[in-house]
Amino acid sequence: MKHSNEILVSDRPVVALHDEYPAGFMDPMHSHAHVQILYACAGIMAVRTAEASYVVPPQRALWLPAGMAHEVCCRSAVSLRTLYLRPDAVDDGRCRVFEVSALLRALILEMGTLGADYPTEGRAGHIVALLLDEIQRLPALLHELAMPADPRLLRVCSSLVDQPADPRDIDDWAVVAGMGRRTFTRAFKRETGLGFAMWRQQARLMEAMALLASRNSITQVAFEVGYDSPSSFSAMFRRTFGVSPSRYISGQ
Structure with a gap:
């Protein structure tokens, strides 16, 4: 500000x-x-x-x-x-x-x-x-999502940050980037340090943190960030952050 x-x-x-x-x-x-x-x-x-x-x-x-x-x-x-x-x-x-x-x-x-x-x-x-x-x-927390410098990959990542529930698969996103699948996956890992699936999962969980902090329900958040069920979302959230979504909400 x-x-x-x-x-x-x-x-x-x-x-x-x-x-x-x-x-x-x-x-x-x-x-x-x-x-x-x-x-x-x-x-x-x-x-x-x-x-x-x-x-x-x-x-x-x-x-x-x-x-x-x-x-x-x-x-x-x-x-x-x-x-x-x-x-x-x-x-x-x-x-x-x-x-x-x-x-x-x-x-x-x-x-x-x-x-x-x-x-x-x-x-x-x-x-x-x-x-x-x-x-x-105080130690750093896992609240960071690396963004690529390549403008083609940045276009993909910016879209997923804005719409983390977008269901398109890696082949679709390779087309958006104007790359073949193999070139896309290699470039993505080189630029972000993560594979595409792991990066998208992290983008979804970071968006989920913001939604949960706004007191949205766990079920609503799970679907809004692209998970098929609240249980699969809760399991991944706990695995990543060490607490369940409900504990995270109460901690806010």
């Missing part, structure tokens, strides 16, 4: 901003001079970069390195808390989704009360130091 490269004149290592966005709000491709952490207290965001697509439900946050071009779509009304981190204050790393612990959530909300020119010593300095330590401690 807020395009704050020039707005942020503070020399503090971390600055927090907050805003509210309606469902359907789209922020087109842009970048920031700062490292950005996108965290929504409520609502679901879909974020795309040139290399990957992410779903960021509540209690998750996305780390975006400085200079990383990205677009953001609010899948529902979003109450956003954004942290901007000076690149020299952190290990920039790569894009990653991570779980927001109860401690980190409290620190993010408290950062929002400090303003951009908080004192670097005393209580405020301790809050910032603890926040940075907590962020670095």
